[in-house]
Amino acid sequence: MKKILGLMFVAAVVLTYFVYDKVPPHKVAVNIDEARLTENIKILASDEFEGRAPGSAGEEKTITFLKAEFEKLGLKPGNGDSYFQGVNMVEMTANPDAMMHIETPAGKTGLAYGPEFMGWTPRVMEAVSVTDSEMIFVGYGIVAPEYDWNDYAGVDVKGKTVVVMVNDPGYATQDAKLFTGNAMTYYGRWTYKYEEAARQGAAAVIIIHETKPASYPWAVVEGSWSGPKFSLESPDGNMSSAKVEAWVPGAEIAKVFAAAEYDYAKETAKAATRAFKPFSLKAKMSVAMENKIRRVVSQNVVAILPGDTRPDEYVIHMSHWDHLGKDTSLEGDQIYNGAADNASGTAGLIELANAYLSGAHKPGRSIMFMAVTAEEQGLLGSSYYGKNPIVPLNKTVAALNMDVLSSLGKTHDVTVIGYGNSELDDYVDSLVRKQKRVAMPDPTPEHGSFYRSDHFSLSKEGVPALYVGGGLNHIEKGREWSLAQMEEYSANRYHKPADEYDESWDLSGAVQDLELVYKIGLQLSHEDTFPNWREGNEFKAKRDAMMVPAALK
Structure with a gap:
């Protein structure tokens, strides 16, 4: 079987050589301009764009800029005669004076909004409250039949507050x-x-925050969850959600365990075993949330380069244009510029469009360039597109996502988030070798990066998706140095005002990565087959079903 699959892939490459006038895909000239990439990152991450929050003046500047760039290149509107796809969202801003009160056998305590708890209500209501709600510890809060795991077995949590741990038992045990x-x-x-x-019917949910399993410090939770929060507009006003969704630092939850005479470390460790049973923390939680509500139509920006031979089939290049806007309550710098996350990927999208338009080899299939909104709010723009696609998903060959380009310089490798999930890895492996580099899996799979960027929204709908990230084995400073830079970014700049463009950035590695992504997209455009998920992948059944001809269904 492996031999047959190998021959099939070789055949696809041979077809590509023929379509390119016998020019191997790795030798195709690519116009990725580092200076232009740098300039566009600076523009998108400038204070003038105010952190690019959805529904803000920063959004208007951002989408106007992107539309102008796509028009200037000669790309066609991607949604009929428009470059925009409207995404109906509800913006809710919680009262920052909110307090969470917890009554334990040892007495009452109050947690202040910001340093001690972060929360909101997804329900579209001006005010919600949960009063004297019994707190139930349900371990990881997972119901997964395929893993024979049910943290809610034997307990009724309707109307109660569940306390859950982030990440999953595999990470905790390293089993x-x-x-x-x-x-x-x-x-x-x-x-x-x-x-x-x-x-499960819970009235409220508290996630216990611990830095390692979450993969980011409390400051990221505080910065990401404060200020306006967005959700997609739903017919029921999100009334099927819990009343309150919250985060609380582990140190605060440990006090609740202690008051109920439970050892926090032992009980949370037990939660990663099949012996765990949910139990009451002998505590009651009360919180009242007040909201300012505003309805917003934010925009995905979509442009298309029609294909020469199979124009009704599409390869999607995507990135998210949004970030966290600004917080006027902060002292000093109030703007979350989001230079790495994701002015870099958005500028990269423009560079890819330049490469296609200026290249000698035009795509066979159509190429869609899509800059989506509200990724930072929970992948909302891409989720909306996945449920409301502009082009049929069974005509969508693949989605190639970019989120945070490398600013560290050239590397001997490239990172593929979710490596092993789909046949798109074969394209990476084939073409990256021609760069004298190697594809490597995510070095920190415990962070769940595959589920944290916009390719996941298309994956859930069955479309094979690829997320190529920067490499780690720096050609001069090595892997450990790169990992240290990643850790520094996560601790000090990720989702903070400090994520700004720095003149010390070396974008030569980003240029390498963009050249690779371009060649993958171009090769896909010149084939007549559709890549699929690997056997055993959770998205394969959905892809298989959508690709069955209508006459055979």
Whole structure:
């Protein structure tokens, strides 16, 4: 079977050589301009763009800039006669004076909004409250039949407050046979925790924040969850969600455990075993949330380069244009410029468009360039597109996502987030070798990066998606140095005002990565086959079903 698959892939490459007038894809000239890339990052990350928050003046400047760049290049509007796809969202801003009150056998305590708890209500209501709600510890809050795991077994949490841990048992135990070991599954993501708790009927959900399993410090939670929060408009006003979704630092939750005479370290460790049973913390939680509500139509920006031979089939290049805007309550710098995250990827999208338009080899299939909104709010723009695609998903060949380009310089490798998931890895492996580099899997799969960027929204709908990140084995300073830079970014600049363009950035590695992504997209455009997910992948069944001809269904 492996031999047959190998021959099939070789055949695809041979076809590509023929279409390129016998020019191998790795020898195709690529017009990626580092100076232009740098300039566009500076523009998008400038204070003038005010942190690019959805529904703000910063959004208007951003989408106007992108539309102008796409028009200047000669790309066609991607949504009929418009470069925009409207995304209906609800913006809710919680009262920052809110307090969470917890009554334990040892007495009452109050947690202040910001340093001691962060929360909001996803329900579209001006005010919600939860009063004297019993707190139930449900471990990781996971119901996963395929792993024979149910943290809610034997307990009724309807109307109660569930307290859950972030990440999943595989990470906690480092047992490769438990879930997927060190690599986070979707069950480990905070979004899943809230979704499952709502399905169980909980009134409120508190996620325990610990830096290592979350992969970021409390300051990221505080910065990301304060100020306006967005959700997609839904017919029921999100009333099926829990009333309150919150985060609380582990040190504060440990006090609640202690008051109930439970050892926090022992009980949280037990939660990663099949012996765990949910239990009451002998505490009651009360919180009242007041909101300012505003309805917003934000925009995905979409442009198309029609293909020469198969124009009704599409390869999507995507990135998110948004960041966290500004926070006027901060002292000093109040703007979350988001230079790396994701002015870099958005500027990279413009560079890819330049490469296609200026290249000698025109794409066979159509190329869609899509800059989506509200990634920082929970992948909302890409989720909306996935549910409301402009072009049919069974005509969408693949989605190639860019989120945070490398600013560290050239490397001997390239990182593929979710390596091993789909046949798109074969394209990376083939073409990256011609750069005298090697493809490597995510070095920190416990962070759940595959579920944290916009390719996931298309993956969930069945479309094979690829997320290529910067390499780590720096050609001069090595892997350990690069890992240290990543850790510094996560600790000090990720989702903070400090994520600004720095003149010390070396974008030569980003140029390498963009050249690779361009060649993958161009090769896909000149084939007549559709890549698929690997056997055993959770998205394969959906892809297989959509690709069955209508006459055979």
